[in-house]
Amino acid sequence: MIDRLAIFGATGDLAARYLLPALAALRAAGCLRDGFQLIGASREDWDSHQYRGWIADRLDRHGSFYPADARRAVAASAHYRQADVTNPGDVAAVVAGDDPIAAYLALPPALFPHVVTALYDAGLPTGSRIVLEKPFGEDLASARELNSLLAGLVPEQAVFRVDHFLAMTTVQNVLGSRLANRVLEPLWNSTHIAEVEIIWDETLALEGRAGYYDRVGALKDMVQNHLLQLLCLVAMEPPITLGERDLRDRKVDVLRSVRPLTDYDVAHRTRRARYLSGRIGDRAIPAYADEEGVDPRRHTETFAEVELELDSWRWSGTTFRLRSGKALGQDRKEVMVRFRSVPHLPFGHEGEALPNVLRFGLEPEGLTLDMMGIGSRARAFTPLSLTARMEPPDLPAYGQLLLDVMRGDPALSIRGDEAEQAWRVLTPVLSAWERDLVSMQEYPAGSDGPAPRPHKGEQRPRSDLLHPEALPGDLP
Template sequence: MQTDSSFTFVLFGGTGDLSMRKILPALFEAHRAGGMLADSGKIVAVARHATDRGEYIEWVNKHVKPHVSKNGVDEAAWASFLERIEFVNIDLGKAEDFVHLRDAIQDLPGIRVFYLATGPSLFVPICHALASVGLNVNSRIVLEKPLGYDLKSSNAINDAVGEIFAEEQIYRIDHYLGKEPVQNLLALRFGNALFEPLWRREWVESIQITIAEELGVEARGDFYDNTGALRDMVQNHLLQLLSIVAMEPPHSMDSDSVRDEKLRVLRALKPIDPRDIGKVAVRGQYHAGVIRGTAVPAYATEPGVKPDSRTETFVALKVEIENWRWAGVPFFLRTGKRLADRVAEIVVNFRAVPHSALGASALRAGANRLVIRLQPNETIRLYCLAKQPGEGMNLASVHLDLAFDQFFREGQMEAYQRLLLDVINGRLALFVRRDEQEAAWRWVEPILNEWKASNKPPKPYASGTWGPAASSAMLAQHGTCWLEEEN
C-alpha cells in the first residue's frame, strides 16, 4: 500500500489512552514499513497535559514506545518517526485557542486529517472551533465511538458535524472493520465460487458472532456505567460484523457500493417486539470470580461504578434478517466483559447432509462449519468430515486452516494501521456512513427502552465464565449451543 499523499495528521487527545495504545503505534508501524507514509507527512499532537514539544516527546517515549513493534523497536526508525511529530498545547474548550493550531499547521503540506480521540461531548465544540479558523476545508475528520447515547443524541452530533464537514469528509471509525479476517471474509465470499452458492438460508443453519473480553471496565467505570454493553459493542461492532457477513455482493469495492449493501442488511433486521425481549435478549452483569487463577472484583465494586448499578456488562441476542437470502436463519450475537477468554469470532454453521449413507457419525456436530477468528490469533478454519484410518467407515472432524501469519510472509497490518492509511488516502469503504449508523440505532433503541422501562436488574454471572445461563438456554431453544459448549 504505497502512497505519495502528503498529509498533516492532527491528533486531538494526544496524551489519551487511545493515542498511546493504538493510534501512535499504528502510525509508527506505517512509518517503519517504508513507503506507506509520505516523507513530508507530519503528525501534530494536541493536548493540555504537556507544555511543549520536548515534554510531549518525552511522554511518547515513556508511554507509546512500549506498545510498538512486538519484536523490539527499530531505534533508527523510532528516531525518524519522532521527527514527524509536532505539538500544540491548546484548551479544547476555548475556541480562541484554535488560532494557535491554525498558525502551527497552515504552512504544512497536503490533506489535513483531524482525529478526534476525545470524549464525544467535545466533537461538536472542536468542529465549530476548527471552522471558526477556516480549518474545515481540504480536510477530513475522524470520529471515534460512541457517537451519541441514543438515536436522538447521535443525530444531534451528526447534524452539527454535518453543518461543518461534508459527508465525504467524515470518517466514523469502527476498528473491527479494519481487521484482516474481516477483509478476507469479503475475499472468501466474493472471490471464490465454492462459498457463494452456500451462503444462504438453504445451506446455513445458524450464525454466531462473539466478541468476548477477559478484562473488566478497568479505569473506564464512569464512562461504562452510563453506556453498557449494548451501546458500547452491539450498536457498532457487532452489527457492523453482522452486516459484513450477511450483505449481498456489491457492484464493486468502492466505498458507497459496499456501504449500500451493509445498509440494506441493517434495514432488513427484524424489529424486536418489546413483549419478546425476554426471549431473544439476555443482559448480564459480572460478579466477583477468578480468571486464570486471579481473583477479580464484581462490576458494582469497580472504581467509578454505582454500587446499585443495573448497567449490563454482557449481552446475547437472537437476531433475524427479513430478506430472501436469510429468512429463518438465526444470528446469535454475544459480547461481554470478564468472560472466560478473550476472543472475537464468527461461526457459520452449515446444515448437515439431508441423508447420511455413511452412518450417524456423518451427522455429528463439529463439522460443516466455518470459523473466522478475529482475535487473538487471526485465522479462518473450515471444519469438515474425513474417514479415520483403519477398518470401517468411521468419520472424524478435521479442519483446513488459513493461518495468515504462516501462509503470507509479509506481516499482517493491524486494524488501526489500515484504517489510518485509508483516511490519509481518502478511502471510505471501511468507515460507517451516517445512514448505517442511524439504522443501527433504530434497531437497538427499542431494546434499550424496554430494559429501562422494566427496570429489571441484569442477570448475574461469575467472572471467568461465559455469561449468564440464560444465554445458553436461548440457543438451546433452537437446538444449538455456543461453540465452546459443544465439547
Template sequence: MLDTLLIFGASGDLTSRYLMPALARLHQAGQLPARFRIVGLARDAWDTDAFRRHLEQQMAQAPPAILASARAAVLAWTEYRQVDVTDRRQVAEALGGIANPLVAYLALPPALFKPAVEALAAGRLPKGSKLVLEKPFGTDLASAQELNRLLHDTFPEPDVFRLDHFLGKQTVQNILGFRFTNRIFEPLWNTQHIERVEIIWDETLTAAGRASFYDGTGALRDMIQNHLLQLLALIGMEPLQSLNERQLRDRKVDVLRAVRRLSPDEVARCTLRGRYGRGAIGEREILPYIKEGGVDPARRTETFAQVVLVIDNWRWAGVPFLLRTGKALNRDRRVIAIHFKPVPHLAFGQQSQPQPNVLTIELDPDRIGLAINVNAPGELFALDRVELESPCGSGGLPAYARLLLDVLQGDLTLSIRDDEAEESWRIVEPILESWAEDRVPLLEYPAGSAGPPEAEQTVLFGKAS
C-alpha cells in the same frame, strides 16, 4: 497525501497507545511523506518537550516490530499546544499558522464531539481537510442523528471519517476475500443451507483501568452496536460488483436496513445481559465489577450482552444471527461460526447421526476452519468428525495504521457512512429501551466463568441455541 495531523485531546490514552505507534509503523513502512507534522492539542499545561517525554514513555511499550528509529522520527515531528478544544477562539488561534489541508482527529470522549466540531467549523479549516471521529457515534439513535446533522452543516460528508478500528483489522478484511473469491460457498450462503450464524467476542479482560468510561457505555453499546454489527454486515451482504467505497458501504447499509427491529416481547425472549461478580481468572483474583473504580452500581451497566437478530430479506429470512460479547470470561474467543443445516437424509441410519457442518472464521488469532464428517477408521457404517484448519494471512499494517493511511489518502472505503451509523443505532435502540426499563433481568456471573448459564438456552426465534 495530506501531511499534517491535528490531534484534539492529544494527552489521552488513544494518542499514546494507538495513534502515535500507528504513525511510527507507517513511517517505518515508508508510507508517510518525508516531511510530516503532528500537532497535539489538549488542556494539559504542557509544552512540546513535556508532551514528547510523555509520548516517549508510553511508546516504549509499543510492539517490538516498531523500530526505535521510527518512534524517534514521529516524536521529532510532534509539537504541542495547550488549547481548550471546545473554545472557538483558542482553536482558531491554533489553526492560524496552518494553510494546507490537514486531518483533524477527535481523540475525545463522545460528549465533546459537538463543541469540538463547532469550534473547528468556526476556525475555518483549510479546504480539503478531513475530520476523523472514533466510535461511538452518539449514545443512541437521536444523538447519532443530531451529530450527523451537525456534521452535514459544517463539513461535506466525503470529508468525514467515522472510524471503527475493527474494519482495519486484516482478519476482518479477510472475510471479503473469503466470501467473494470462493465459488463453492456462495451457492450455500443463504437460508436454504445455513441454520444459524454466531458472532462471538468473549474476553478474559476485565473493565479494570477503564471502568469509569465503560460504566457509561456497557457491552451492548461498546461492542455489539458497532463492531459486531459490522461483522454481521460483512457476513450478510450481497456480492459486490467491484470492491470500491460506494459498493461496499451501500451493501453494508442494505443489510443493516433489513435487520428486524425487535418488539418488546422479542427483546425479552431473545436478548440477555449480565454483569460479572467476584471470581478468578487463572491465578488472578477478580473483584466484582461493581467494586471497580469509577463504577456506579445504580447504573446497572452490563458487562455481558447477547442478542439474537434476524435479517428480513430473501437471502437470510429465518436465519438467526447471535451476537455475543462479555468481559472477565474464562477464555478469549473471537469467532464467527456459520452453522449449516443437517443433511436431509441419513443414509447411515439412526445409529450414526452426522453432526452439521460448521465453518469458523477466527479473528484472533486469524484462522479458518471447517468441521466435516468422514468415515471412522476401519468402520464403514460409523462416522468420525474432523476439522480442516488453516491460518489466514494477517500481515500488513495493524488496524490503526491501515485506517490512518486511508484518511491521509482520502480513501473512505473502510469508514462508516452517516446512514450506516444511524441504522446500527436503530437496531439496538429497542434493546436499550427495554433494558433501561428492566424488562430483561441483569444476571450475575462469576468472573472466570463461561458467562451466565442462561446464555446457553437463548431462544433463537423458536430454535434453542
C-alpha cells in the same frame, strides 16, 4: 495525501496504545513523508518538548517492535498545544494553517458535538478531514444531530467514522472468503445456513477504563458498532466493487433489513449481565460493582447478547446472534457460521453426523472448517477440522485506518446513514433495558458467562412485521 494530523485527546490511552504505534508502523513502511506533522492537543500543561518525551516513552512501551528510527521520527514530528476541546478558540488554534489537516477526535462521544461545532466556527482548509472514534453518538437522536453538524463542516466523503475492526485483515477475510471462492457463495444463504454467531468474549476486565466503560456498557461499546459491522460483512450482498459507495451501500442494506425488535422480542432474544468477583488464571477480579470508578446505580452491563433476524430474500429463517462479554474464562473472538444438517444419510452409521461449522478466527487469525468424515471403522463418523492460518498484516488496523484518512479513501469508514441505521437496530433494546424489561443477570469472573435463558413462547407471526425503517416509537 494529507501531511498534517491533529489528535484531540492526544495524551489518552487510545493515542498511546494505538495511534502512535500506528504512525510508527506507517513511518517504517515508508507511508509518511518527511514533512509530516503531528499536532497533539490535550489539557495537560505541557510544551512540545515534554510531549515528544511522552511519545518516545509510550512508543517504547507499546510500539517497541517497530524500528527505533521510525519511532524517533514520529516523536520528532510532534508539536503540542494545550487545549480545552470545548473552547472554540483553543480548537481553532490547534487546526490553524493553510494546508489541509486531518482532525482526529480521540475523545468520549459526549464531546464530539462541542469539538465539531468549534471546528465549524474555526473553518477548516479545503481538503481537510474529520475522524471520529466509535461509538458515533450516544443514541439515535444524538447520531442524527452529529451528522447534521458534520454536514455543514465538510463533505460526507471527508468524514471518517472509524471502526478499527473493519481494518483488521481477519475481518476483511470474512468478506474475501465468501466472494473469492465459488464453493462458498452458492451456499451463503438461509437454505444452507441455520445460524451465525458473532462473538467477542474477553478475559480482560475493566483494566482502568471504568471512567469510559461505566457510561457505555457492552451493548454500546461492542455490539452497536464492532459486531454490527461484522454482521454487515457476513450478510451483505456481493458488491459490484469494493469502492466506498458500492461497499457501504450494501452494508446499509443489511442494517435496513434487520427486523425491528418489539418489547416481546427484546425480552426473549436478548440477555444482559455483569460479572461478580472471581479468578481468571492467577488474577483475582473484584466484582464489577466494586471496581474503582464504577457507579453501581448505573446498572451497566459487562455482557450483552442480541439475536437478530433479517427480512431479506437471502437470509429469511437464519438467526444472527451477536455476543460480547468481559472477565470471562477464556478469550473467544470469532464469527461462527453453522450450516444446516444434511437432509438424509443414505447408509447406516455409528455416531452422530454433526452440522458443518465454518469459523473465522478474529484473534488469533485463522479459518477452520469443522466437518465429518469416516473413521477407522467402516460407517463410523468422526469429526474432522481443516485449519488455515493467515499471514500477519503489513500494517496494524489503526495504521491502515490512518493511511486511508490521509489518502482520502473512506471505504472502511462508516457512512452517516449507516451509523443511524445501527442505532435504529438497537434502540428498542436500549429502551427495554432502561425499563428493566430484561433482568440483569450475574456471572462469576472467569466463568463462561451467564446461564443461557431458555426461549419461551412462539415466534411472532409474520403479520406483525413492520417496515425495516420503522422506529421504536412506531412499534405497537
